[in-house]
Amino acid sequence: EAGVAQSPRYKIIEKRQSVAFWCNPISGHATLYWYQQILGQGPKLLIQFQNNGVVDDSQLPKDRFSAERLKGVDSTLKIQPAKLEDSAVYLCASSLDLGGTGDEQYFGPGTRLTVT
Amino acid sequence: AQTVTQSQPEMSVQEAETVTLSCTYDTSESNYYLFWYKQPPSRQMILVIRQEAYKQQNATENRFSVNFQKAAKSFSLKISDSQLGDTAMYFCAFMILRFGNEKLTFGTGTRLTIIP
Numbered sequence: 531e532a533g534v535a536q537s538p539r540y541k542i543i544e545k546r547q548s549v550a551f552w553c554n555p556i557s558g559h560a561t562l563y564w565y566q567q568i569l570g571q572g573p574k575l576l577i578q579f580q581n582n583g584v585v586d587d588s589q590l591p592k593d594r595f596s597a598e599r600l601k602g603v604d605s606t607l608k609i610q611p612a613k614l615e616d617s618a619v620y621l622c623a624s625s626l627d628l629g630g631t632g633d634e635q636y637f638g639p640g641t642r643l644t645v646t
Numbered sequence: 647a648q649t650v651t652q653s654q655p656e657m658s659v660q661e662a663e664t665v666t667l668s669c670t671y672d673t674s675e676s677n678y679y680l681f682w683y684k685q686p687p688s689r690q691m692i693l694v695i696r697q698e699a700y701k702q703q704n705a706t707e708n709r710f711s712v713n714f715q716k717a718a719k720s721f722s723l724k725i726s727d728s729q730l731g732d733t734a735m736y737f738c739a740f741m742i743l744r745f746g747n748e749k750l751t752f753g754t755g756t757r758l759t760i761i762p
Contacts, residue, residue: 534690
């Protein structure tokens, strides 16, 4: 079974530029998550999709971050414009989501973003 | 709001020894799961072990076991016969069971180093 794929693995941009990250979840997984992991901290949920609908985006800075999940499969997370404090690893995860069962989340390798 | 606290930023033990990582959490919910995730250097995060809050029996997975104390809101991870491959960041995480909105809240992690 192929795992969660993310690209690019690394990205360096200047502040005020824009950047996009891509995620392909495990086939058949209904739920997709984007996390931000700042150095020295645990991952923080940015947005959660179930199929192609947003379940939770309460911690997404909507003035600069946006995300979509096309046809309930792949997802793209965009930052525009980037700030220095956006430097972090962006993790994508997916789960089968059987509902009420505490499904395991499978994580991708992450995209390390450096904003200079 | 739920919080997860890991009070040991770093730990190191000799190979083959036993080590215990601490985790406490705070919630008013009664129906939840607790997880330990492992993040090896430059590799993706994987699930180590999971505990359902309604189960009194502590979960075990080979060399990994937990000590779940619900009243004390404590969830420690014990690694027996530690191996070099156990070197990683370990994150304790909490999930409230709500159909269609089951998100993980992570602690800040413990960096574990196994010394040859």
